[in-house]
Amino acid sequence: MTRADLVLPPTDQQTPTAVALRPPDEQSLDDALAEMHLLQEQFGYVVVVHPATLETAYARRLHTVRAILESDRIALVESALPPLGIAVLARQLRQLSVCDFSAGVVAAAARLLAHYIHAGALLASVTRLDRVPVDLKTHARSWVPGSQFGVVTGPTPQLVRVGGDARLTGPEYATRLTLARGQLQSDWVTETLAPSWRVGGVQEAALPADSPGWWGTSRLVEFAAHLPDVSVIHQLVSSVRRERCNWCGMELIGDRCCFCGAPLTPRENRAVAAIGDGARPARRP
Known part of the structure; x- marks a missing residue:
């Protein structure tokens, strides 16, 4: 991870922790190279999950380290999710890392x-x-004292005014909810949203430092509904067809290798279903 506050506590004893890399202003290039080399020697492969909004200097440092080491064992995985969503995603990848993948x-x-x-x-x-x-x-309503808004960025963007008739549409499959409180004092997420989405449990975490900037305000409560446990995640990933990268030989799912960046050939792209097709968690009864 590129931030220590994006490393969520594990949900079980099997989930490993993650290493929080340091930005260029806190670590020299020589130290960054030594650290990455040590991680490769210790674990074999390194998957770095970072936000799409990562500072240019930090992103350049990651690519520089990989280039200097001339390594095909470092994957730089960019995500457009909000900060807490990225933290949840990274924890799911940590869970998968001890599976048979x-x-x-x-x-x-x-x-x-x-x-x-x-x-x-x-x-x-x-x-x-x-x-x-x-x-x-909606912008105008932001100036009304006491106004609050529920926002979901994906899979489909949604925005509703809390207290009105509109509701945020939630997942159609079982999930748990992770939330992080900012400076907004409200129980709407736990008392209204969570029951309406029928989540299987709620876990609280510390608010990532980048969240206020990402959402445009520090008066917020960030949340992320996600697949509940590693068995469901394992089943989902297992249901997607696996391919072999033509360039570096790594096994992959989808249409591009995360380690060398090479896409599958056009013939293979036609043969592989788009990610997500045919790989759906069971709907709620």
Whole structure:
């Protein structure tokens, strides 16, 4: 991980922890190279999950380290999820890392699993929100004292005013909810959203440092509904066809290798179903 606060506590005794890399202003290039080399020697392969909004200097450092080491055992996995969603995704990959999957499949699973994370937040204002479309009427309502808004960025963007008739549409399969509280004092996520989504449990975590900037306000409660346990995640990943990268030989799912970046050939692309097709958790009864 690229931030220590994106490393969530494990949900069981089998889930390993993650290494939090340090940004360029906290670590020299020589130290970064030594650390990455040690991780490769210790674990064999390294999967670095980082946000799409990562600082340019930090992203450049990651690519520089991989290039200097001339390694095909380092995967840089970018995610457009909000900060708490990325933390949840990284924990799921940690769970998969101790299963019977190769490193290539674990890294490629990030793209698949992101489709099953309903990431959002309760916000006191949407005046600076640029992650989902916000119309002028909703912007105006942000100036009304006491207004609150429920937002979901994916899989389908949603925005509703809390207290109105509109509701956030949740997942159609069993999930758990992880939430992180900012400076907004509200129990709406636990008392209203969680029951309406019929989540199987709620876990609280510390708010990632990047969350206020990502959502445009510090007055928020961030949340992410996700697949409940490793057995479900394992079944989902196992249901997707696996291929072999033509360039580096890594096993993968999807249409691109996360370690060398090579796409599958056009013939293989036609043969492989799009990620998510035919790989759905069971709907609620």
